[in-house]
Amino acid sequence: MAQSARFQLSWYNFSNSLWMISFSIQQLLVTWILVGVLDQSPEAVGLAQLIIGVPALLFMLWGGVIGDRVDGRTLLFQSHLLSAIPPLILALAVYVDHLGFWVLIATALIANLLNSASNPARNTILNSVAGNRLQYAISLSTGIGSLATMLGTRIAGEIDNFGLIQVLLLQSACFGLGGLFVLGLKKNPAVSTPSDPPEIKPSMIEVIQEGLNYTWRFKLARDLVGLNFFSSFFNAGAWMIAIPFIINRIYAGDALLLANMTVVFYFGSLVANFGLLRFMPLLRPGRLYLIMQVSRILVLLLIWVQPTLTWLWVAAAYWGFNMGVTTTMSRVMIQEIAEPEFRARLMSVFTLGLMSATPMGSLVLGLVIGQFGELNALIPGMLASAVIFWYGLKHSSIWQYQSPQPTA
Secondary structure, three states, X not given: OOHHHHHHHHHHHHXXXXXXXXXXXXXXXXXXXXXXXXXXXXXXHHHHHHHHHHHHHHHHHHHHHHHHHOOXXXXXXXXXXXXXXXXXXXXXXXXXXXXXXXXXXHHHHHHHHHHHHHHHHHHHHHHHHXXXXXXXXXXXXXXXXXXXXXXXXXXXXXXXXXXXXXXXXXXXXXXXXXXXXXXXXXXXXXXXXXXXXXXXXXXXXXXXXXXXXXXXHOHHHHHHHHHHHHHXXXXXXXXXXXXXXHHHHHOOOOHHHHHHHHHHHHHHHHHHHHHHHOOOOOOOHHHHHHXXXXXXXXXXXXXXXXXXXXXXXXXXXXXXXXXXXXXXXXXXXXXXXOOHHHHHHHHHHHHHHHHHHHHHHHHHHHHHHHHHOOHHHHHHHXXXXXXXXXXXXXXXOXXXXXXXXXXX
C-alpha cells in the first residue's frame, strides 16, 4: 500500500474509531438514563427505543442517496460536528435539572438520524481510501471499530465515578475531534449515474427506488442482504434479549456480569478482525462466511445445554469471534460487487437490514422467552444458521464467489 494510501486509511480509522466511541457511549447511556435515572417502566423503555430507532432506520435509505450524490468527506465532517451538539444539550438539561423523557428521546433521535445519514457514506468512502486492498481495509477498520466500541462502553460504564455531565462532554468532544480527522481525507466526489441524462434530475424517492431495485435485481446482493437480515433477526436478537435473561435468571448474575460478558463478546470480534488481516486478501470470502454459520450452531448449542460459567465466557468470546468474521465477510462481498454509482445505496440497504432485524428479532424472541424459557430462545438461531448454510451452498453463488485479487 502506498505511503499516501496508508495515511488516508489512518485518518479514516482515527475518525471512525472516535465516532464508534461516541456512539457506543450513547447506546449505553440512553438505556441507563431511562432505567437508572428516570426510572421508566419496561413499556416506556420499549417505546423509547422504538421512537429512537425506527425513524433512523428509514432515514438510512436517504443517507444512501446522499452518499452517492455528495462528497463523502464533507458529509462525514458535517455529521461529526452536528453530532457533537445533542450530548451538549443533554448535559445542559442535566445541569439545570431538566433531564426528562422527551429531552432524552429528542437528543438520541437526532444523533441516530445523523448516524443513519452518514453511515452509508462512511462505508463507501472506505473503497476510495483502501485502494486495491479493500479486504484488508475493511477488516482493519472493523477491528478498530470493535476496540473503540469496547472503550466507549467501558467509559459509559464509569458514569458513577465520572459523572453524567462529564461523560456527555467527553462524548461530544470525541464526535468533534473525529470531524477534525475527517479533514485529513481526500475529497470523495459523488459518482454520476451514466444512465441518467444530464438534464434529468430524479427525485429522492426515485433514486431510493432505483437503489432498492438494483439490490433486488442483483441476486448475489439480494442473497447477502436477505441472509444477513435473517441471521441478525435470530442471532443478534438472541444476544440482545436472551443472553441478559440467561445471565440474570440462570446464572444469578448482575449488570456487571452482563457488561463484562459484552466486553468479552466484542473482544472476540476484535480478535477475528485483526486475525483476518494475516490472511487478506481472501480469494473466497463466501466460503468462510458459510462455514461460520455451522460453527455458530455449535456455540449456541453449548449455551443451550447450560454450561458452567467458565464455558459461558468461552461461548461469549467465540460468538463475538463468529460475528466478527461473518459481518466482515458479508461486508467485503457487498462492497466488492457493488457498482460505484450504487455503492452507497446498496450499503444503506445492507446496513438497514442488519440494524432493523435486531430490534424486531428481540421482540419476537422476547415472546419466545415468555412462552418457552430463555434457553429455548437460542433454538431459532441454530435453525436459522443451518438454513443460511444450506441456502448459501445450494441456491446462491456465495460459495462460488471469487474476490478480485489486487495486482502486484
